[in-house]
Amino acid sequence: MNQDKYIFTLEVGVRDYELDSEGIVNNANYLHYLEHTRHAFVKQEGIPFGSLTREGLVPVVRRMEIDYHTPLRSGDVMLSRLWIERAGARFIFHQDIFKKEGGDPVVSAVVTIVCMENGRINRGDDLAERIAKYL
Amino acid sequence: MNQDKYIFTLEVGVRDYELDSEGIVNNANYLHYLEHTRHAFVKQEGIPFGSLTREGLVPVVRRMEIDYHTPLRSGDVMLSRLWIERAGARFIFHQDIFKKEGGDPVVSAVVTIVCMENGRINRGDDLAERIAKYL
Amino acid sequence: MNQDKYIFTLEVGVRDYELDSEGIVNNANYLHYLEHTRHAFVKQEGIPFGSLTREGLVPVVRRMEIDYHTPLRSGDVMLSRLWIERAGARFIFHQDIFKKEGGDPVVSAVVTIVCMENGRINRGDDLAERIAKYL
Amino acid sequence: MNQDKYIFTLEVGVRDYELDSEGIVNNANYLHYLEHTRHAFVKQEGIPFGSLTREGLVPVVRRMEIDYHTPLRSGDVMLSRLWIERAGARFIFHQDIFKKEGGDPVVSAVVTIVCMENGRINRGDDLAERIAKYL
Numbered sequence: 001m002n003q004d005k006y007i008f009t010l011e012v013g014v015r016d017y018e019l020d021s022e023g024i025v026n027n028a029n030y031l032h033y034l035e036h037t038r039h040a041f042v043k044q045e046g047i048p049f050g051s052l053t054r055e056g057l058v059p060v061v062r063r064m065e066i067d068y069h070t071p072l073r074s075g076d077v078m079l080s081r082l083w084i085e086r087a088g089a090r091f092i093f094h095q096d097i098f099k100k101e102g103g104d105p106v107v108s109a110v111v112t113i114v115c116m117e118n119g120r121i122n123r124g125d126d127l128a129e130r131i132a133k134y135l
Numbered sequence: 136m137n138q139d140k141y142i143f144t145l146e147v148g149v150r151d152y153e154l155d156s157e158g159i160v161n162n163a164n165y166l167h168y169l170e171h172t173r174h175a176f177v178k179q180e181g182i183p184f185g186s187l188t189r190e191g192l193v194p195v196v197r198r199m200e201i202d203y204h205t206p207l208r209s210g211d212v213m214l215s216r217l218w219i220e221r222a223g224a225r226f227i228f229h230q231d232i233f234k235k236e237g238g239d240p241v242v243s244a245v246v247t248i249v250c251m252e253n254g255r256i257n258r259g260d261d262l263a264e265r266i267a268k269y270l
Numbered sequence: 271m272n273q274d275k276y277i278f279t280l281e282v283g284v285r286d287y288e289l290d291s292e293g294i295v296n297n298a299n300y301l302h303y304l305e306h307t308r309h310a311f312v313k314q315e316g317i318p319f320g321s322l323t324r325e326g327l328v329p330v331v332r333r334m335e336i337d338y339h340t341p342l343r344s345g346d347v348m349l350s351r352l353w354i355e356r357a358g359a360r361f362i363f364h365q366d367i368f369k370k371e372g373g374d375p376v377v378s379a380v381v382t383i384v385c386m387e388n389g390r391i392n393r394g395d396d397l398a399e400r401i402a403k404y405l
Numbered sequence: 406m407n408q409d410k411y412i413f414t415l416e417v418g419v420r421d422y423e424l425d426s427e428g429i430v431n432n433a434n435y436l437h438y439l440e441h442t443r444h445a446f447v448k449q450e451g452i453p454f455g456s457l458t459r460e461g462l463v464p465v466v467r468r469m470e471i472d473y474h475t476p477l478r479s480g481d482v483m484l485s486r487l488w489i490e491r492a493g494a495r496f497i498f499h500q501d502i503f504k505k506e507g508g509d510p511v512v513s514a515v516v517t518i519v520c521m522e523n524g525r526i527n528r529g530d531d532l533a534e535r536i537a538k539y540l
Contacts, residue, residue, distance in 0.1 A: 015441045016156070016440065016441060017155065017161055017163065017437045017440055019155060019156040020151075020156065021154040021155065021156060021158045021209070022328065027301055027305065027331050027334070028152065028298040028299070028301035028302050031298035032298050032420065032422045035421065036420045036421060036422065039421045060341075061297050061338055062337065063335070063336065063337050063338065064297070064335070064336045064338075065333070065335045066333065066334045067333050068330070068331055068332055068333065068334075071330075074156070150302065152305055157463065162436055162440065162466050163437050166432055167285065170286065170432065170433070171285045171287065174286045178345070193427070195476075196432050197472065198471065198472050198473065199432070199469075199471045200468070200469070200470045202468050203465070203468065210313070286425075287425065287433065289425060290422065290426065291425065291426060291427075291428045292426075293426045
């Protein structure tokens, strides 16, 4: 993967209550980290998540592919990075998480998001405009 | 504790993702079980949680006391029971969780709830009326 | 999808604390439901999850693909169904969740699991033997 | 409350997946923040949580009292502070969370912890020694 593609990086620390009975971060929590990273990204772009909602646009996850490489454990800190592609009405978030120490890949995810408006898929031109420089 | 006081019992099974790295249910999840039980109770009484909200009343937890007796583990099933007291504007939910098998006490909680309306405490007379027979 | 392929169905109810600020079940919780279903399946087969672990075998999720169709809301009950395929050392769990009422598809997932033993991938023949009739 | 009593402060940001359907942090998540703060404290003291466990000592929460003052919302950052008292075999963690901006109190908690060893309460002298300067 071309490291230059990333347009956003968030540092996130594992919190002990995210561990499961194996002592590793539960698989579901990576979806939380990924969501948290997307929200931090749109916030940084001056697009508070709530503002989209008030305009009647609701970004929803339609599909997610995740490869799990190395599990995170207590005390680990991750770098959660992303880049974006647009494919018609779909926004594809390529999200990769690395261990901060050592740089080992933790998970790679491809997250497909569409904007809903009154229960129908919106082409998402408003959102695309605001993040145009990254597309 | 007088077993006769209980006005509602819900059977709830532990789900493995609720275990923490010690292999026991994480402390925070008991608050989930207790909340789930209160919601199931008001639903049974024909008071869907959402309906209160639509009337502008928001029941909020003001105080919670929990004693942890025995931890739950994978496969355990609990009986989550409650009885209610009214004290002025406060609704006191006395909630106890027992292991279904054997009956061991798991947690005892005293949960104080008030109804907010436009950011101020409401006396909760509407709610009290609907659950009058239990008070 | 061929309904006949399913070898296991679990009924699971949405619990209100699983809703996010949109009032729908948070995406990450579907991974919990899927995991819960796999554990219930292996338990039914007389393979308590812990027993594999004691034998030094740790089943881990390597890859997950999820399509989100319709979100679940407060009060919804789902039917979580699965069938299994073996592909070399990989066990592919095909997992689909439907609304109990109406039968609408909620999520479709393809979950790839491998058995680890001392940090290396095990061919999983022990596990395969125990679930041979389904493969 | 005497601000001078606090011996540890951790800054923690709300993550959006911690919000419930009211758009505020779900009550159970405050237990996560409080636990996370205690773990960060013992880690800072050079007592990795796991090390106690390896010595056969398991610190467990026996009782928790929480007062909820103001709910946290998306984007909020909190200061989570604590001081400790010893009462026989019990370690009392006094934990208060404040909004970083403005300083409003969010929750006040009194958390009682005991050390278990082989299923029996240990006097906790080892733990007390390591945190003696704070008692």
